[in-house]
Amino acid sequence: SQTIHQWPATLVQPVGSPLSLECTVEGTSNPNLYWYRQAAGRGLQLLFYSVGIGQISSEVPQNLSASRPQDRQFILSSKKLLLSDSGFYLCAWSERDGTEAFFGQGTRLTVV
Amino acid sequence: AQSVTQLGSHVSVSEGALVLLRCNYSSSVPPYLFWYVQYPNQGLQLLLKYTSAATLVKGINGFEAEFKKSETSFHLTKPSAHMRDAAEYFCAVSESGAGSYQLTFGKGTKLSVIP
Numbered sequence: 001s002q003t004i005h006q007w008p009a010t011l012v013q014p015v016g017s018p019l020s021l022e023c024t025v026e027g028t029s030n031p032n033l034y035w036y037r038q039a040a041g042r043g044l045q046l047l048f049y050s051v052g053i054g055q056i057s058s059e060v061p062q063n064l065s066a067s068r069p070q071d072r073q074f075i076l077s078s079k080k081l082l083l084s085d086s087g088f089y090l091c092a093w094s095e096r097d098g099t100e101a102f103f104g105q106g107t108r109l110t111v112v
Numbered sequence: 113a114q115s116v117t118q119l120g121s122h123v124s125v126s127e128g129a130l131v132l133l134r135c136n137y138s139s140s141v142p143p144y145l146f147w148y149v150q151y152p153n154q155g156l157q158l159l160l161k162y163t164s165a166a167t168l169v170k171g172i173n174g175f176e177a178e179f180k181k182s183e184t185s186f187h188l189t190k191p192s193a194h195m196r197d198a199a200e201y202f203c204a205v206s207e208s209g210a211g212s213y214q215l216t217f218g219k220g221t222k223l224s225v226i227p
Contacts, residue, residue: 100144
């Protein structure tokens with residue numbers, strides 16, 4: 001069966017520090033991968049999605065970037081965090097022709 | 113672009129009462145529609161999905177939803193609420209772009225169940 005791993009679960013980082021969140025998927029090949037951010041009362045915002053290695057589409061211009069160095073690995077990064085980057089970050093995957101997404105357990109990021 | 117509107121950011125029901133969470137969507141093509149549930153500090157779990165088959169969709173934990181094209185709605189219901197149903201619920205619609213299915217989510221409805 002397919003599983004998705006996302007880490008760390010919680011993170012407290014100072015303003016201006018770098019960020020790296022990692023997500024890996026097991027049990028499937030060539031998945032679509034997604035990064036979402038969830039802010040209180042604002043639902044889920046799609047940040048990036050990827051349909052293959054090295055292929056990243058950005059939905060919202062911001063202080064973050066994403067990379068897909070391997071088929072089942074998706075990384076969310078920032079060179080310098082802002083207070084507004086605080087939130088709950090969710091990684092997700094779907095099959096190439098799938099209709100639903102499967103989510104990781106999320107990372108609670110607090111920028112102080 | 114597709115969009116989803118969830119009416120009511122907070123809904124409270126008594127244990128054993130009917131649960132009704134409202135979702136309306138806009139789409140220029142026949143949509144795929146989903147309901148997800150999120151417990152505190154966890155990821156989202158799929159409750160049910162509509163993919164152009166039966167309009168009444170049954171999901172996990174006793175939930176069901178009915179697709180009504182004329183009303184552009186996909187409301188979530190459960191006949192009798194349990195304490196364990198207290199969570200946040202998200203309605204979502206999918207659209208196809210660049211080889212991927214992208215989910216567009218509503219802002220969520222937090223369900224409280226009163227004992």
